[in-house]
Amino acid sequence: MDDSVFIPQLKDAHVVIVGMGLMGASLGYDLRGHCRRVTGVVRRPEAVAETEASGCVDDATLDAEAVVAAADLVVLATPVRTILRQIAKLGPQMKPGGVLLDMGSAKTEICRALAALPDHVQGVGGHPMCGKETAGLAAAQPGLYRDCTFVLCPLPRTAPAAFSLAQEMVDFIHARPLLLEPQRHDRLVAAISHLPYLSAAGLVSYVMGVAETDPAVWDVAASGFRDSSRVAASDVRMLMDILLTNRWAVLEATDDFVGRLTELRDALAGSDEERLRAQLTAIAAARRNWEKKRQSH
Amino acid sequence: MDDSVFIPQLKDAHVVIVGMGLMGASLGYDLRGHCRRVTGVVRRPEAVAETEASGCVDDATLDAEAVVAAADLVVLATPVRTILRQIAKLGPQMKPGGVLLDMGSAKTEICRALAALPDHVQGVGGHPMCGKETAGLAAAQPGLYRDCTFVLCPLPRTAPAAFSLAQEMVDFIHARPLLLEPQRHDRLVAAISHLPYLSAAGLVSYVMGVAETDPAVWDVAASGFRDSSRVAASDVRMLMDILLTNRWAVLEATDDFVGRLTELRDALAGSDEERLRAQLTAIAAARRNWEKKRQSH
Incomplete structure (x- = not known):
C-alpha cells in the first residue's frame, strides 16, 4: 500500500454495511453514533x-456502487455466495486504502476473492460466531456481538492500519477477535457450526418420518429435541451458501461424526456397558x- | 381390585417419593403442603x-420398605434400572390400593415389571418430558413440571380410582397428561429424546477428536454447538439406564437418523442444490x- 494513503480510526470512518439483515x-x-457515518445498503x-425508520443506520440506499467509493470501511453482511459476487463487483470501486471486511461463514473462497482484488483495496476476511435462527431486520438488536468470537483473516498483503480498523470495530462491538488462517477457520467451523446444522436438519428430517405414521411424536418432543434441533430452523438460503462454499470440510466432518456416532451405537448394540459408560463419561x-x-469469559 | 379398597384424593394422600434428585x-x-404428607426416600x-433442610418434603428417610407400606402413592424417581429393582422390592410391601407410579424414561420394561406385581398394587407407568442437564437435589426447583407433557401408561388392570390419583397429581403440578401404550411411548421418546442424546454425544466426541490436533475448535464453538450438544452433558448413569432399557428403539432410531443425514450429505456431495434446498426448506x-x-400451549 502507498504509505501516503490515510486510514482513519473508527470514530472518523464512514462505514457502509451491505445487507440489512x-x-x-x-x-x-x-x-451508529460512534462513527462519522453509518450507511446501510439494501x-x-x-x-x-x-x-432508516429502524434507527440502525444514518442513511440507507439501494446504490452500493455509489456509496462504497467514498467509504473508509465496507462490511459485507450478506449470504456467502452474494458476498463473493459483491467482492468482485464492489471491491474495484473502493478508494485507495478503503477496507473491505466481510462477515461470511466460509473463509477460504472469500479470502481468495479478496486477494484477487486490485492492490489498493484492503481486504480482511471476518466471521462473527454468533447469530440466531430468526433472520432479518426485525430480528436485529444492539449487543448481538457482545462476547462472541469474531474470527479475522487478514490477507498477507493487508496493511497493518487496515487490519487495525477492522480489529477496532470488533473490539468496539465487544466481540473477541481471533486470528485464523482461512482453511483452518473453515475446518473448525465445519466441525462446530456447519455439521451441527446438518445434523440438526437430519434429526428433524428423521422425526418428520416418524410423524408420518405417528404424529404424536411432535407432542412428546421437549427441551432435548428443542435444543438439539434449534439450528435446523435457520435461514435456508444463508445455510445453503455456507454448505456449498465449505462443502469439502462439511462432508469430511459429517463422515467423521457418523463414525463417532456409530462407535457409540455399536457399544450400545453389543450391550458393552463398560465401553459405553467410559465414552459417555468422557x-x-x-x-x-x-x-x-x-461462562468464565 | 377389591371394591372396598379406598383410594384417597391427592390432598388426603400420603405421598412417598423415592429418590431425591x-x-x-x-x-x-x-x-408439599398440598398432600397429607410428603416423604422423601434417600x-x-x-x-x-x-x-429435610431443603424444604422439599415433610420428612426424609433411608428406610423405603417401612414407609411405602403405609403410603397411598409411591413415586419412583430414580434411574430406570433402579426403578426396575425397586418395583420388585417395594411393590409387594405396599398396602391394598396403594398406587405405584414411576417417572422413568423407558416404559415397556417398567410396565412389564409393574404388571408382574401382586394384584393389590395399583401400577401406573409415568414419564414427565422435562428435566435439565444438571442433576441432584441442588438443581431441583418448584415448577419444573409446569407445561411439560407427562406420559401416563396405566396397566390394563389399573383401577380407575388409582389412575385418577396419578392423573390428579399430574394436573396439580401443571403438567399435561398424555396416555400412551408403553411400546409406542418408547418408540417416540427414542426419536425425540434418546436419539438426540446419542447424537449430541457423537457430536461432542467428534469435536474432541478435532481438538486433539487443533484445540482452537473449543474457542470458535458458539451457540449452535452449545444447543446442539447440550444434552451430552446429562447425567451419564441416568442415560446409560435409559439407553440400555430402550436399546432396540434407540438403535433403530439411530440407524434411521444416519440414513436421513446421509441423504442430506449426498445431496451436498453431488452439489444437488435443488434437492438440498427443497429438503432443508421443508x-x-x-x-x-x-x-x-x-409456544401456543
Whole structure:
C-alpha cells in the first residue's frame, strides 16, 4: 500500500454495511453514533425507508456502487455466495486504502476473492460466531456481538492500519477477535457450526418420518429435541451458501461424526456397558468443561 | 381390585417419593403442603438432613420398605434400572390400593415389571418430558413440571380410582397428561429424546477428536454447538439406564437418523442444490411449525 494513503480510526470512518439483515442491522445499531457515518445498503426499494425508520443506520440506499467509493470501511453482511459476487463487483470501486471486511461463514473462497482484488483495496476476511435462527431486520438488536468470537483473516498483503480498523470495530462491538488462517477457520467451523446444522436438519428430517405414521411424536418432543434441533430452523438460503462454499470440510466432518456416532451405537448394540459408560463419561466431562470455560469469559 | 379398597384424593394422600434428585425433589417442592404428607426416600445417610433442610418434603428417610407400606402413592424417581429393582422390592410391601407410579424414561420394561406385581398394587407407568442437564437435589426447583407433557401408561388392570390419583397429581403440578401404550411411548421418546442424546454425544466426541490436533475448535464453538450438544452433558448413569432399557428403539432410531443425514450429505456431495434446498426448506418449516405450536400451549 502507498504509505501516503490515510486510514482513519473508527470514530472518523464512514462505514457502509451491505445487507440489512440480522447481522448487518445489528452491527449498525452498535456502530451508529460512534462513527462519522453509518450507511446501510439494501436490495428492495421499500427497505430504504424501513431501514432508516429502524434507527440502525444514518442513511440507507439501494446504490452500493455509489456509496462504497467514498467509504473508509465496507462490511459485507450478506449470504456467502452474494458476498463473493459483491467482492468482485464492489471491491474495484473502493478508494485507495478503503477496507473491505466481510462477515461470511466460509473463509477460504472469500479470502481468495479478496486477494484477487486490485492492490489498493484492503481486504480482511471476518466471521462473527454468533447469530440466531430468526433472520432479518426485525430480528436485529444492539449487543448481538457482545462476547462472541469474531474470527479475522487478514490477507498477507493487508496493511497493518487496515487490519487495525477492522480489529477496532470488533473490539468496539465487544466481540473477541481471533486470528485464523482461512482453511483452518473453515475446518473448525465445519466441525462446530456447519455439521451441527446438518445434523440438526437430519434429526428433524428423521422425526418428520416418524410423524408420518405417528404424529404424536411432535407432542412428546421437549427441551432435548428443542435444543438439539434449534439450528435446523435457520435461514435456508444463508445455510445453503455456507454448505456449498465449505462443502469439502462439511462432508469430511459429517463422515467423521457418523463414525463417532456409530462407535457409540455399536457399544450400545453389543450391550458393552463398560465401553459405553467410559465414552459417555468422557464426553459429558468435555462438554461441561467447555461450558465452564465459556461462562468464565 | 377389591371394591372396598379406598383410594384417597391427592390432598388426603400420603405421598412417598423415592429418590431425591432433580425430578423427585422438584416434585416434592410442588406437592408439599398440598398432600397429607410428603416423604422423601434417600440412599445416603447424610442426605436425610440435607433433604429435610431443603424444604422439599415433610420428612426424609433411608428406610423405603417401612414407609411405602403405609403410603397411598409411591413415586419412583430414580434411574430406570433402579426403578426396575425397586418395583420388585417395594411393590409387594405396599398396602391394598396403594398406587405405584414411576417417572422413568423407558416404559415397556417398567410396565412389564409393574404388571408382574401382586394384584393389590395399583401400577401406573409415568414419564414427565422435562428435566435439565444438571442433576441432584441442588438443581431441583418448584415448577419444573409446569407445561411439560407427562406420559401416563396405566396397566390394563389399573383401577380407575388409582389412575385418577396419578392423573390428579399430574394436573396439580401443571403438567399435561398424555396416555400412551408403553411400546409406542418408547418408540417416540427414542426419536425425540434418546436419539438426540446419542447424537449430541457423537457430536461432542467428534469435536474432541478435532481438538486433539487443533484445540482452537473449543474457542470458535458458539451457540449452535452449545444447543446442539447440550444434552451430552446429562447425567451419564441416568442415560446409560435409559439407553440400555430402550436399546432396540434407540438403535433403530439411530440407524434411521444416519440414513436421513446421509441423504442430506449426498445431496451436498453431488452439489444437488435443488434437492438440498427443497429438503432443508421443508425441514426448517417443520421445525418452525413445531416451535409455534409448542409456544401456543
